[in-house]
Amino acid sequence: MSEDTVRFHFDVDGENFTSAGEASVQVKKLLRQLGIAPDVIRRVGIAMYEGEINMVIHANGGDADVLVDNDKITIILADTGPGIANIELAMQEGYSTAPDKIRSLGFGAGMGLPNMKRYTDDMKIESEVGKGTTVTMVVNIA
Amino acid sequence: MKVSTIAELLDAKVVCGEDKLDTDVKSACGCDMMSDVLAFVKDQAVLLTGLCNLQVIRTAEMMDMRCVVFVRGKKPSEDIIEMAKECGIVVLTTDMRMYLACGLLYANGLQSGHTALK
Numbered sequence: 098m099s100e101d102t103v104r105f106h107f108d109v110d111g112e113n114f115t116s117a118g119e120a121s122v123q124v125k126k127l128l129r130q131l132g133i134a135p136d137v138i139r140r141v142g143i144a145m146y147e148g149e150i151n152m153v154i155h156a157n158g159g160d161a162d163v164l165v166d167n168d169k170i171t172i173i174l175a176d177t178g179p180g181i182a183n184i185e186l187a188m189q190e191g192y193s194t195a196p197d198k199i200r201s202l203g204f205g206a207g208m209g210l211p212n213m214k215r216y217t218d219d220m221k222i223e224s225e226v227g228k229g230t231t232v233t234m235v236v237n238i239a
Numbered sequence: 240m241k242v243s244t245i246a247e248l249l250d251a252k253v254v255c256g257e258d259k260l261d262t263d264v265k266s267a268c269g270c271d272m273m274s275d276v277l278a279f280v281k282d283q284a285v286l287l288t289g290l291c292n293l294q295v296i297r298t299a300e301m302m303d304m305r306c307v308v309f310v311r312g313k314k315p316s317e318d319i320i321e322m323a324k325e326c327g328i329v330v331l332t333t334d335m336r337m338y339l340a341c342g343l344l345y346a347n348g349l350q351s352g353h354t355a356l357k
Contacts, residue, residue: 208274
């Protein structure tokens with residue numbers, strides 16, 4: 098992280114699904130103000146939104162940090178939830194452990210993590226069962 | 240196709256965004272699963288859905304969509320309408336079911352926008 102890095106921090110509220118995604122909407126606005134290219138903003142927004150939804154569904158919320166550098170945007174989503182037992186399985190499209198209630202709200206199709214990988218240039222998942230998960234995603238600014 | 244034409248074809252009520260009915264849109268998608276909507280990006284400007292919650296508007300905002308059509312007579316709540324106004328998204332409601340609504344728009348020249356970003 099250089100001294101030019103612009104950093105945004107958000108507490109993601111895990112209590113209520115209705116507010117899930119508020120941080121991502123906010124980030125989108127802030128990136129627009131910074132003059133970031135629309136396609137980059139869209140990719141950051143989608144990846145972060147999916148991650149935020151995951152944190153609310155599975156981990157009772159957590160911390161979201163967005164670092165804006167000259168050449169890239171880094172999104173770090175950290176929670177202290179149950180962790181992911183099998184990351185390879187979780188990455189498969191269509192695999193989901195979300196409850197039916199979440200599916201009735203339009204999520205839990207097993208597309209979240211694959212979407213996050215699809216829209217970012219690099220994604221790293223660190224997870225320990227019973228301790229939590231940290232997802233770090235990078236979108237390059239071309 | 241103009242958003243006003245979509246409203247006419249679907250016999251839809253304009254809930255908010257009356258000042259943006261002149262917006263020209265080139266493609267649409269019909270879906271109730273927001274994660275599936277988020278999986279495909281290619282200038283989809285219109286989302287038709289039977290899901291009726293705040294995440295629909297957030298999803299549309301993330302995808303830079305200009306118009307959301309709630310099908311099957313779904314009525315958006317005040318907080319949904321407020322968020323749509325903030326995001327500058329036109330909200331329409333129609334009693335038509337998804338298949339008919341999508342079919343009418345497609346038959347009148349509005350394309351599918353399902354092309355993956357990368």
